[in-house]
Amino acid sequence: MNYKYLFNRIFDLSIVLIGISIIVFSMIRLIPGDAVAIMLGANTEITDEAMNELRSRLGLDKSIIEQYFFWVSNIFKGDFGTSIWTGRPVIDEIYLNAWPTIELTVLAVLIGAGLSIPIGCFMAISRGSISEIFARVTAIAGLTIPSFWLGIVSIFLVAKLFPSYIALGYVPFFEDPIENLKRMVLPVFALSLPMIANLSRLIRSAMLDALSQHYIRTAKAKGVSNFSTVYKHALRNALIPYITSVGVSVGYLLGGSIVIEQVFAIPGLGRLVLGAIAERNYPLLQSSILVMTAAFVLVNFIVDILYLFIDPRISKND
Amino acid sequence: MKNDKLLFFSIIVVSLQVLLAICAPILGFQDPYKMIMINRLKDPNLMNLFGTDHLGRDVLARVVYGYQTSLLTSSLAVILSLILGGTIGLLAAYYRGLFDRIIMRFMDILFAFPILLLAIGIIAVIGPSIWGAAIAIAIVYTPIFSRLIRGPALVICETEYVESALSVGASDFRIIFFHILPNLTSVILVQSSLLLSAAILVEASLSFLGLGAQPPIPSLGLSLSEGRNFLLLSPWPAVFSGLAILFLSFGFNLLGDCLRDRLDPRLKGEFENKF
Numbered sequence: 051m052n053y054k055y056l057f058n059r060i061f062d063l064s065i066v067l068i069g070i071s072i073i074v075f076s077m078i079r080l081i082p083g084d085a086v087a088i089m090l091g092a093n094t095e096i097t098d099e100a101m102n103e104l105r106s107r108l109g110l111d112k113s114i115i116e117q118y119f120f121w122v123s124n125i126f127k128g129d130f131g132t133s134i135w136t137g138r139p140v141i142d143e144i145y146l147n148a149w150p151t152i153e154l155t156v157l158a159v160l161i162g163a164g165l166s167i168p169i170g171c172f173m174a175i176s177r178g179s180i181s182e183i184f185a186r187v188t189a190i191a192g193l194t195i196p197s198f199w200l201g202i203v204s205i206f207l208v209a210k211l212f213p214s215y216i217a218l219g220y221v222p223f224f225e226d227p228i229e230n231l232k233r234m235v236l237p238v239f240a241l242s243l244p245m246i247a248n249l250s251r252l253i254r255s256a257m258l259d260a261l262s263q264h265y266i267r268t269a270k271a272k273g274v275s276n277f278s279t280v281y282k283h284a285l286r287n288a289l290i291p292y293i294t295s296v297g298v299s300v301g302y303l304l305g306g307s308i309v310i311e312q313v314f315a316i317p318g319l320g321r322l323v324l325g326a327i328a329e330r331n332y333p334l335l336q337s338s339i340l341v342m343t344a345a346f347v348l349v350n351f352i353v354d355i356l357y358l359f360i361d362p363r364i365s366k367n368d
Numbered sequence: 369m370k371n372d373k374l375l376f377f378s379i380i381v382v383s384l385q386v387l388l389a390i391c392a393p394i395l396g397f398q399d400p401y402k403m404i405m406i407n408r409l410k411d412p413n414l415m416n417l418f419g420t421d422h423l424g425r426d427v428l429a430r431v432v433y434g435y436q437t438s439l440l441t442s443s444l445a446v447i448l449s450l451i452l453g454g455t456i457g458l459l460a461a462y463y464r465g466l467f468d469r470i471i472m473r474f475m476d477i478l479f480a481f482p483i484l485l486l487a488i489g490i491i492a493v494i495g496p497s498i499w500g501a502a503i504a505i506a507i508v509y510t511p512i513f514s515r516l517i518r519g520p521a522l523v524i525c526e527t528e529y530v531e532s533a534l535s536v537g538a539s540d541f542r543i544i545f546f547h548i549l550p551n552l553t554s555v556i557l558v559q560s561s562l563l564l565s566a567a568i569l570v571e572a573s574l575s576f577l578g579l580g581a582q583p584p585i586p587s588l589g590l591s592l593s594e595g596r597n598f599l600l601l602s603p604w605p606a607v608f609s610g611l612a613i614l615f616l617s618f619g620f621n622l623l624g625d626c627l628r629d630r631l632d633p634r635l636k637g638e639f640e641n642k643f
Contacts, residue, residue: 062476065477069473069474070481073477077493080493186374187622190618190621190622194565194614194618196569196572196592196614198576199606199610199613203603206606302483304482305482305485308485309576312576312577323485327492327579339488343481343482343485347480350480
């Protein structure tokens with residue numbers, strides 16, 4: 051076990067988490083306007099006392115550094131603040147809206163990561179100039195298709211071809227698993243296509259790289275079958291850059307899901323963020339950005355830790 | 369050889385679209401703001417080649433002027449982030465030490481945010497507009513450029529010509545901007561093109577969410593979001609604005625990709641997955 055590597059990753063993780071909390075905290079403080087005035091908003095008979103009272107209740111009368119530590123210590127206690135408009139704890143709203151986003155992201159990762167391996171291998175084996183151009187152009191096209199446009203077009207086509215199919219909205223999985231998955235098909239397809247394009251291209255170039263190594267020649271020379279050289283010897287080595295990319299893609303998927311949720315009317319975190327901006331619900335906005343970013347950072351931390359088990363160059367290097 | 373053909377093809381695709389955007393006013397398109405209410409949601413016909421939108425505006429004109437908005441916003445964003453991130457990367461590579469560690473650590477933290485989420489957060493602070501979107505994308509791309517520039521700049525700092533420039537007493541400014549920077553041209557060209565392609569998509573997403581260009585400005589993302597509400601009556605505004613985003617982004621991505629093969633094959637694979 052390489053403890054130095056583990057320790058370094060944990061140190062990096064804490065620095066990044068502290069950093070993003072400071073950025074998110076100061077971002078919200080930079081928004082012009084008085085948070086208290088917004089919260090009391092429509093009420094015209096606001097006295098100065100009422101405003102001051104609310105201010106001290108929220109800790110806004112303290113210095114900015116004290117406010118930051120107040121906020122962070124509350125987060126450790128599980129208190130992310132209260133939503134301005136509903137008065138409910140922010141963490142409850144995030145929890146309620148997180149499931150559709152988690153489901154969407156997990157399904158898209160599974161589909162994207164799963165399909166890209168066979169596609170990438172196929173593109174690597176079938177070499178030649180035509181297939182090379184084809185691989186490149188389809189990969190770039192997949193990457194540059196706006197996923198929300200793909201979503202809209204697919205909604206239109208489905209509505210025309212299968213009028214009885216309901217493509218919009220969300221049904222919780224435990225209420226009706228089949229209906230839930232049926233409605234997830236189009237959003238997951240739209241969300242995962244750029245990922246498939248990106249990852250299969252990566253697999254292709256990593257495979258081409260691996261196939262030109264000496265150990266492949268050795269394997270071939272000692273009579274290992276073609277299938278086994280490609281899928282056992284080359285693919286295993288090609289998987290290492292691939293796993294990093296899957297982790298990085300999660301950030302893209304979280305961003306992309308904000309748009310896709312809007313297209314397919316899915317009540318997820320993206321809708322929560324956009325709603326919070328529209329109604330100037332800053333405690334909610336602040337916490338949802340923090341939670342989504344922290345989730346992304348943690349996924350990449352887990353990927354880094356996975357290397358300890360996958361890559362002998364890291365795990366054996368004490 | 370075949371790669372040169374593809375490069376040539378991508379240059380044509382990109383320059384046609386850029387020319388279309390620049391020359392839009394003199395090419396005799398209809399007024400993209402003019403609403404003819406009796407002409408709403410028409411299918412493509414001889415008068416309106418791409419049909420009309422829900423306010424009776426010519427979709428072809430909206431798309432062509434939308435190119436202007438899209439290109440203006442995203443290239444402004446890429447230029448700003450190149451200046452900011454490039455300078456940070458150069459200074460970090462040249463001075464190294466504590467300055468390098470602190471500033472690159474800060475860039476890592478910015479890099480840790482999902483791109484679109486950070487852009488949305490920044491727009492929540494500065495307000496939704498074309499300029500807001502450009503600034504947000506610029507900030508989001510700054511850490512990417514700083515990392516992309518710092519790596520190769522570190523290598524160049526070790527070369528003999530930098531050492532000899534130092535020994536004849538050239539100033540830091542002169543070494544950084546006249547000896548190191550020119551050697552990074554190919555990196556900058558390739559990555560600007562690739563990031564521009566991604567910025568076009570981010571800008572379209574932001575406008576689509578109502579956080580970029582505001583109506584009645586012709587914007588591809590905005591037209592797509594407006595067209596979505598009338599999809600079953602007439603899909604054409606949504607279809608054509610989406611295709612326009614695709615072609616624009618595709619052109620720059622292919623260009624960057626071919627330029628990379630041509631100028632610096634070693635760059636292959638780096639940052640491919642951060643889009």
